[in-house]
Amino acid sequence: MCSNMKSKWFRSEAVIAIIDDVIIVLALVILGLALLTYFRIITPKLATIAGLGAILITILLTIPIVKVQKRKPIIGPEAIIGKTGLVKFISSKGELVIEIEGEYWIAKTIDPVKPGDTVRVTDMEGLKLRVRKA
Numbered sequence: 109m110c111s112n113m114k115s116k117w118f119r120s121e122a123v124i125a126i127i128d129d130v131i132i133v134l135a136l137v138i139l140g141l142a143l144l145t146y147f148r149i150i151t152p153k154l155a156t157i158a159g160l161g162a163i164l165i166t167i168l169l170t171i172p173i174v175k176v177q178k179r180k181p182i183i184g185p186e187a188i189i190g191k192t193g194l195v196k197f198i199s200s201k202g203e204l205v206i207e208i209e210g211e212y213w214i215a216k217t218i219d220p221v222k223p224g225d226t227v228r229v230t231d232m233e234g235l236k237l238r239v240r241k242a
Contacts, residue, residue, distance in 0.1 A: 123177045130170050137162045185232040188213075192242050195225045206239065215239045 141155040150158070181187050193208035193215075204215040206227060215237040221227060227239035 123174050126170065126173055126177065130166055134163060134166055189229050189232060192226055192228050195221050195223050195227060197223050213237050
C-alpha cells in the first residue's frame with residue numbers, strides 16, 4: 109500500500125473515531141436526561157430542550173474537527189506526493205537530485221530523464237523519493 113493511501117485510511121479512521129465518541133457522549137447525555145425525567149428531577153419538556161441543545165452543540169463542535177481531519181496534510185511524506193520538481197543533476201550512482209519548492213531531494217526513477225526535466229513524486233521511501241517523468 110503506498111503511503112498516500114495509508115494516510116487517507118488513517119484520516120478516515122480518525123474521523124470514524126471522532127464520530128464514534130460523539131455518539132457515545134450523546135447517548136450518555138440522553139440517558140442522563142431520561143433518568144432525570146424518570147425521577148422527576150426535571151420535566152420532560154426541559155429534558156427534550158436540553159437533549160436537542162446537547163445534540164446541536166455537539167454537531168457544531170464536531171464539524172470543524174472533521175474538516176481538519178479531512179484536510180490534506182501539509183507536512184510529512186503525504187504532503188510531497190503528487191508534487192512536481194525539476195531534475196538538477198544525476199549522481200554517479202544513478203540517483204537524481206531534484207528541486208521541489210526550493211528544497212533538494214534525492215530521488216529514483218525508472219523513466220529516462222536528464223537535468224532540466226520535470227518529474228512528479230509518486231512515492232517516498234525513507235528520505236528518497238520515487239518519481240516519474242511529468
